[in-house]
Amino acid sequence: MSAPEPIPGARLLFSNDAAVAQLNHGSFGLVPIPVQRAQQRLRDEVEANPPRFFSVGLEERIAHVRRHLAAFVGADPDLTALVDNATTGTSTVLAALGGGDGGDGGSLGSGDEIVTTDHGYGAVDLAVDAFCRRTGASRRVARMPLAPDDDAAVEAVLDAVTGRTRLVVVDHITAATARVLPVRRIVEAVRGRAGERAAVLVDAAHAPGILPDPVAGIGADFWVGNLHKWAYAPRGTALLSVAPRWRERLQSLVVSWNQDAGFPDSLEWLGARDYTPWLAAPTGLFVLRSLGLDAVHRHNTALAEHGQALLAEALGEAVPPRTGLPMTVVPLPQGAVTEPAAATALRRRISDELATEVGLAAWRGCGYLRLSAQVYNREDDFQRLVEGLPKLLRR
The missing domain is CATH 3.40.640.10 (Type I PLP-dependent aspartate aminotransferase-like (Major domain))
Known part of the structure; x- marks a missing residue:
């Protein structure tokens, strides 16, 4: 599976920090510049x-x-x-x-x-x-x-x-x-x-x-x-x-x-x-409709699933069944996260050490990293996590 083509001009509608891979749109969103x-x-x-x-x-x-x-x-x-x-x-x-x-x-x-x-x-x-x-x-x-x-x-x-x-x-x-x-x-x-x-x-x-x-x-x-x-x-x-x-x-x-x-x-x-x-x-x-609701959904879903596949392969974990959402989860290796405090601590380490924002939860004693994709994201955002997270977890 390859990353989808970006929607022309969509990235320019947002003011997010270019130095941070923002893969946690599902928590707080990002407000477009016109809004x-x-x-x-x-x-x-x-x-x-x-x-x-x-x-x-x-x-x-x-x-x-x-x-x-x-x-x-x-x-x-x-x-x-x-x-x-x-x-x-x-x-x-x-x-x-x-x-x-x-x-x-x-x-x-x-x-x-x-x-x-x-x-x-x-x-x-x-x-x-x-x-x-x-x-x-x-x-x-x-x-x-x-x-x-x-x-x-x-x-x-x-x-x-x-x-x-x-x-x-x-x-x-x-x-x-x-x-x-x-x-x-x-x-x-x-x-x-x-x-x-x-x-x-x-x-x-x-x-x-x-x-x-x-x-x-x-x-x-x-x-x-x-x-x-x-x-x-x-x-x-x-x-x-x-x-x-x-x-x-x-x-x-x-x-x-x-x-x-x-x-x-x-x-x-x-x-x-x-x-x-x-x-x-x-x-x-108005911004969402101008970009096209269907186009945004297709792009974000395809990019989230692409990022999920890349990260799951890097961690050696199975990809959970997909549901066609712009949010996906990847299971973390056993023992990496077992309770909510550990999930919070790891999320902060990912933010501090990899300059990447993700969602992270402990569910039934296992850790699940949640990836969100939005029109301002590119494959490079996910690649940073793919390259850095396995090393961070080993440390």
């Missing part, structure tokens, strides 16, 4: 006259952006709110489910269960665990193979669902293992097993900009996705979409002036917050 400039113009507008910016037409501007972004992910804008990130959206959902005595068709309390998977995002697991400590609920973990097929993924979730299950949290694209899970089938299966007794939250942090219309047709009770990773939006831009029956339950985690306006306005208006990431986000979609 940076659009956001700076908005900051200038704020500082020119803050009272006017915040008091004249801002809510309408936010609503316009929400409609634009919701259309991009295939969501109903009236059932969608802008939030800071997927973690904030998850905490908002948990707060909405945390009231009552468990008998009102949705509230979680003592004795109830939340199902997550062992592919889930760590911060979401922490939020669920904190919620369980407050409410007396408990968390059950559905265990899946590293590369489950759709049937295995559905079966694993259903095996964890019991008569006490009130919420299932499942990733659309897993962060640590870079797998696409069949969320529509999982929602249908949970609904068939538990009816409306159990709600389903889809953590789609990586989906916008990778998967087309990721909300449409899933049927989940809650969906949350970031736009700063693969949709070229500034950091701090995400969407929370809810099913109609939950709309009245969703409230902002911070009470502010629009609290009585209900969803989505109460979630979006927090006084003097920085709204410039949201207002600049449509420029990110």
